[in-house]
Amino acid sequence: MTQLIWNGLFVGSFYALVALGYSMVYGIIKLLNFAHGDLYMLGAFAGFAILGAVGGVSSSMALPVLLAVLVVTMAVTGLAGVALERIAYRPLRRAPRLSLLITAVGASFALEYGMRAAAGADPRVYPLRLGGSSLEVAGARLTVAQLVLVGVAVVLMIGLNLLVTRTREGRAMRAIALDPTTSSLMGIDVNAVISRTFFIGSALAGAAGVMAGAYYGKIDFLMGFLIGLKAFTAAVIGGIGNIPGTMLGGLVLGLLESFGTFWLGGEWRDVFAFGVLILFLTVRPTGLLGERVTERV
Amino acid sequence: MTRVPDTTPEGAPEDTVRSTAADTAESTGGSATAGAARAAAPDEATGEAVNETTNEAAGPARKTAEVRRRGAGRPPTRASRLLQNRWAGLAGLLVALLAPFVNATPYALSVMTSAAIFVMLAAGLNIVVGYCGLLDLGYVAFFAVGAYTSGVLATRLDLPLVATVPAVIVVTVVAGIVIGAPTLRLRSDYLAIVTLGFGEIIRITANNLDVTGGPSGIYGIPGLAGSPVAFYYLTVVVVALAVLGAARLGRSRIGRAWRFVREDEDAAEAMGVHTYRVKLAAYIAGAVWGGLAGVLFAAHLSAISPGSFTFLQSALVLMAVVLGGMGSIPGVVIGAIVISILPEILRDLADYRFFLFGVLLIAVMLLRPQGLWPARSKEVP
Amino acid sequence: MTTLLSVSDLRLSFGGLLAIDGLTFSVNEAEVVSVIGPNGAGKTSAFNCVTGFYRPTAGQIMLRGRSLRGLRPSAVAALGVARTFQNLRLFGELSVLDNVRAGAHLWLRQNVLDALLHTPRYRRSERECTEQAHHWLDFVGLRGDRYGEARHLPYGEQRRVEIARALARRPDLLLLDEPAAGLNHGEKTELLDLIRRIQALGVAIVLIEHDMGLVMEVSERVVVLNFGKEIADGRPEDVRRDPAVIEAYLGSDTHA
């Protein structure tokens, strides 16, 4: 039982990290950023490339090196996200909302198959892996590496939450999410804030990518697709646009999958997870922490 | 229902009443040419009865009313009328019918048949997304339901595929209700994720059940026509009817109700549109279109498997609708053709195929943000 | 004079906040009744209760002896009630004509098969629908382009379209929510005339309005709300003299 919970929470924290970017972007420009999962993939490959460039690292130095790589990768994917927004999304901001969906899927294809052309279709294996010893806590077996990763994820998420709730930047983001036109009238540089939102969201996805690479070891050009889908799901469960809700949504999705696998077997896992999700949304149509939208008549 | 008033309300200013009556008289009589034009092209823009040419003969009172009516609107030119959707539709149909005379290799026929089926899917999804504004990320579920229903019935019961069509319609209507009824009250983002979920549930279920053949699916599904050419023509005819049907629905009472819901649900309700039922109707219509496309798909490939009904397929159909122009029938047809044929044109690029596909999608959208052939609300009087 | 709409002891609360606290009034056939009161007095909430957009907490709403409580807005509309909205709610991207055709939704006789096969019935009903739309646009005196998108019309014209849309519904009761807001003097005069012509069709009107001149001019009765409570109900000249009204509302209003 505790093992199931731990499994769910661990996977869920990855979902949450990726979902945050999804949720922020959706909250601010109402875009289903299909390419977001591919930024996670990009992050994993960027980390791989950096590690390859650094060369051999002794295993005692693994953690600090990985943390350094993490930071660099976050910057790289963050910038990639900004570039993506500039090229594929910004010019369409006044177009119908779903037009962005096309460029998002287009960007997703371009990133995936661009990476395939650059790095090949074969999966790559991280030269540096977080292995480490495992320990038993309350009947669940977990590894030190897992704890470290969850720790990093939590720090990143808390940092993000502070940023959004406590800073001017965060207020600007929330203001734009509510009403971009008024925000720009109030002197907020909408473009700059949206760029920064993409930077932060993409950086988090990139961080998740490096962490996945370092922990699981295997990366490939399509690795972002499924997790992108799950992140979107997690973001919605939590109440899209709502940061704590999104984190919670990621964890809930992880738990649903873990328990679904246990109760119904792996082949029915997604049916279980989506089934619960659908039931839940029909009962509570605003997500876990989403605001109830009062009818404006 | 107490009363549905049906007569022109009393007390309306006299001249208006008269002019309305005159309109009725003239347009029912109609000028010969106008009548002929209507008969020849049944899918005209709005069933608009007031024809400008008939107004010439009207008295001065009618004249002023007409001027007022037209107001600031630019009078339509002959050219713009010539290029109305119906002509584009006929031109498209003609191209589709003549295509095999240019190239009838198995490959070309296969690609064109697939494209035609994809057009039907897009036309169906357009009802849901384009007309009614409901974001559906799991549309391929209905496609799968249709394909599997006909495939299973045809192979297990040895039925000809045509005989499965009534069952497919029933099953897809039920599927539309089952999926739509609990979810259509949701806000659009949630509707999107729930439809995505249903799409995945249908695919995974098909993958796990024995009756659907598990992961390898169903094979040996009988075709609908003897040769690939005959099947291509059959597909084109069916798809053309489906597209025409979707267009006609879009211009009818229910089609307008869909658009009212898309524009403003509250205002639509206030006008007496039962928004929930209307949305469900859109969903069911989309489901039937998708299901029938599924029958064609099963007949075309002779074998179906869960791999054909992934989320990516749903996304591609949605892309066809958006790329062409949501709510615009010619747009959606073009969008579907582009989305299904472009990867085939790029096939020889091998590794760069989908990279270029992605880049082209972005480029096209940047150049035409409203879609290739956007819907226009401007009516032609 | 028979009673068309009667609202008795209507209450509505959002969470703990009482938006309407015991509202009682009635409207006779072909009568013009105004509901006035300061902002936030609960006027629009009352409209929303009558038309089914809000579920009242308590009270009765009867239309010709039939309860409207618990009905969804479309069902209320089907019983002959039409409304406009305080902040224009046109179908902006649809043509002006299509907007008005929305009013025809309930009485248009055609089904899906008619539409698919373009039966004579379909053609007839579409024709009638369009004629009616033109008729009501003429009736409200729309000058702008009726074939183009509604959102491109000037504000005052959009107001007219919204009223035409409601009239195309052929209602017995029309609820107008601040129809004069944002109109210039000339347009207000035309609105006054329009309201009278609508009344002449035999349609009862409930009007929420801040423009006291207009209210006093067209209303047969005036209901005054303040903080969700009804403080007066009577003929305009009586209400104008009511001390409670003067204190709560008119006293601070320069129009009075």
Place this chain on the structure above:
Amino acid sequence: MRATPLTSIASLAAVALLATGCGQGLLGGGDGGDTAKTNEPIVLGMLIPQSGSEAAIGPYMSNAAQLAVDEINAKGGVLGRKLQLKTADDACDAQSAAAGANKLVTEGVDVSVGGYCSGATLPTLPIFGKANIPMIIPAANSQELVDQKLKHVFLINGTGTQQAAAAEKWMTKQGAKSVALMHDNTSYSKDIALRTQTLLDAPGGADTALIEAVTPKESDYSANITNVLAKKPDFVYWTGYFQEGGLIARQLRQAGYKGSIMVGDGSVSPKLVEIAGPEAAEGVYATMTQTPDTLEGAEGWIEAYKKKFGAEPGPYSNQAYDAVRLAAEAVGKAGGTDGAKVIAALEAIDGFQMFSGPLKFTPEHTLSNGGFQILVVKDGKIILQDSLK
């Protein structure tokens, strides 16, 4: 303005039509028949996934096939004609596969040597069948492919039944008591798992503790592994591919599993060891047809492959290589590319040396001898453990 969309349909249609060649319309000369192609190359068509979820597999197969083509051409080709390989992407998707197969047919392919995903290969059977093109299917091996008893379909991959038999034999030999079967819910993998289960559940020997399906292309299988470990098996058999296989082996060990791990032929790749990491991979068994590593006289093959493509061969490289060689052999025996003659030649083949051993087709057109052996990972290398002879 209005004209733009119209012209765009027209031009699009034109492009679409012209892109595939001209003079091939209904009124045109048709496909020209098989006349006088004596000096033209013999065209082999290969449908493989080059995009989509299985894109990693495609190059392993096309590279190996190209290697065989080059080798044969270097020796003068077949019947004095060169071989030519044409690949097409099936994306492991039925519709892409149908389009791809039709494209190959249109391009005048003589023998098909592709087919990896069963679900995508099934719809191509009638397409090649109608064009009278024999199919030598190197990888896809689900029972449905031969259930229709189509004359032109030959499978040269070991079948699920044969592989399951080898797995059961080895597990029994190892004294396994309780076996967990893990598959990825694709037809290939599920088929092996279910057939192994049937064999295990026969009286005596080991029993199936559970069958666990995982979702391919994910990273974290801890939930599945928790399920597996709850049944305390002493043998885990993974029948899917190496991407997941490596992760599963690693995560099994991380979760404290001490028993034996075995993987199916789709997982036999150096990448498996890389992904699992040397410690976790050590001692992992595999059921596999004979590979260049384990086959005498084929040592040079891997070298040649590596030299040409700068990478190790992967799953189904050897089958793809053999498919080309077999096609060449059959065309040579048939004395031409006529479909019926090639099919007859294929049916008559007896003792043609392939990686899987000497070839003879069963009446069902599958391998009479799967030639499965047991391999093991030792010091990071995959070597022969037991030939199960």
